[in-house]
Amino acid sequence: MTAPASDQTRTRGRRTGEQRAPWILLAPFLLVFLFTFILPILAAVGSSFMQVTRSGLFGEQGVTQEFAWFHNYALALGDGSFITSIGRMFLFGIVQVPIMIIAATILAFLLESASARWPGLFRAAFFLPYGVPGVIATILWTFLYVPGLSPIIDVASWMGIDIDFLGPSTVLWSIANIVTWSYTGYNMLIIIAQLKSIPGELYEAAHVDGASPFRIARSIQVPLIAPALMLTTVFSIIGTLQLFAEPQVLQSVSPAIDSQYTPNLSAYTTAFAYNDYNVAAAQAVLIALVAFILSFAFLRLTNRKDQ
């Protein structure tokens, strides 16, 4: 920041330009960010601490807002269905996230290994579902889940197996299948990008040392793609807690999915079916908090393992 003393006026003119420029460039982004991120978050936190009281039988004598401390949070946490939905997402995440990340890693290794034929073709096929919106992916799979329509159920019943994809004990895993189908290819691509960044000399050195392909995968590739694995896992944890479209669409064919099946569905129902925005705001804040805590816990855990 120290400029030579000579040529002062010119430097000063340039300096103010350079000081203003970043803010001018940032302004449009920050403006929209403030309006669509910061303001709603503050509003959500604010209204989660407020309570609306309607006087009169139908609220015709006016509506008053008052500070309610943790009343809405107590209501949200006292709601058994909401807590159950969070527990359901834990179960979902513990099973689905590892399966998806491991599958994505294996696919990335196979595609990047010299043994794979037509890697470009396969990569496109695996990545294709990412471009299919969650709602449409769910509609697609719904057709494969509904009895009478699903060829999978037909084939299974010829073999004497009865499958019910939409029953109370199976529908969660039917949703897990849709999510895995949608995002495995995307995660695979992130891992491939990291694999490609591993310098070729490392492989050469390993070959000189006579390392087997498995040894190379374990000792070189896995440690070096660790950042990508952590990133995809954290995003998957956050995504799991936000699950909404898949269960909401499946609702129309599966009675096992109630209006509080996932935390987000709960908040949506509270807001738009019960019109209780304050409790819905408390639920939204709780979902975000749980996502934060889980992501940080995961990052701490993996960091400790490294040391």
Added chain:
Amino acid sequence: MTSTSVTNSEAKADTQTASAPAKRAKGSGASSKIIVTAILVVVALYFLVPVYWVVVASTKTTADLFSTNGFWFAPTFALWDNISAVLTYDGGIYIRWFLNSILYAVVGSALATYLAAAGGYALAKYRFKGNNTVFGIVLGGVLVPGTATALPLFLLFSQLGLANTYWSVLIPSLVSPFGLFLCRIYADATVPDALMEAARLDGAGEIRIFHQVGLRILTPALVTVFLFQLVGIWNNYFLPLVMLSDAKLYPITLGLNNWLSQVNRLPEFYQLTTGGVLLSVIPLAIAMIVLQRFWRGGLTEGSVK
């Protein structure tokens, strides 16, 4: 100009990757090639089965849909009838949904890319007070669940009279914290200070330097940001669901779900839904395959360089 700089970086990445597996290839024989390819074929089947099913299903009449096997075609070929039904139902509402989706996705992601580029470039190339604070807050925005902001945003937009308008879906789509993050990393690694200094000596203003030097060098990152945002908006469901009540403003995701929810009462909606899903997946499939080489795994982009 833009296309050449993209292909350059592509070519660089490809030679880099081609060399590593080629060296590993020496040991592996034909048998491992067959096994690996067989595994990949099976996995590809899993990913393609639902798409195959909908292609088959959209060629059938409603009666055949339930009476014939889902994995093979029925004797009557009703694809054109189904598609014309999709396109003409309710005064061509499907076409309107499709155009809405394109409007939201293309306009939203183009503007979002520009805003993210300007912001990321500013954060990377200038040292100023509050630089790290701004970056930290925006990065925190990446971690906040999108659905947590949708609800209060709806309340906010209702008060402003913006709910249930095109703006209510477009405005929130203009911000891509992830895009800003990516552009910052990329600008940090690729835009040389010396070049900016040279432009300054030529008398160019800072904003002009960004447009003429910065944007040009950032192009490969901009393509990635644009594509991610495009897919993100195209796939978004919660935001339009919360914001829109007028079916004329629906994007395709909302519209098709609207049709699906009616199949229990009116079975002909099965044909509309399968046909509509097919038509919506075709352009995406083509785009995915054609643009495949531009998807460079996003966040790790910076570390490659």
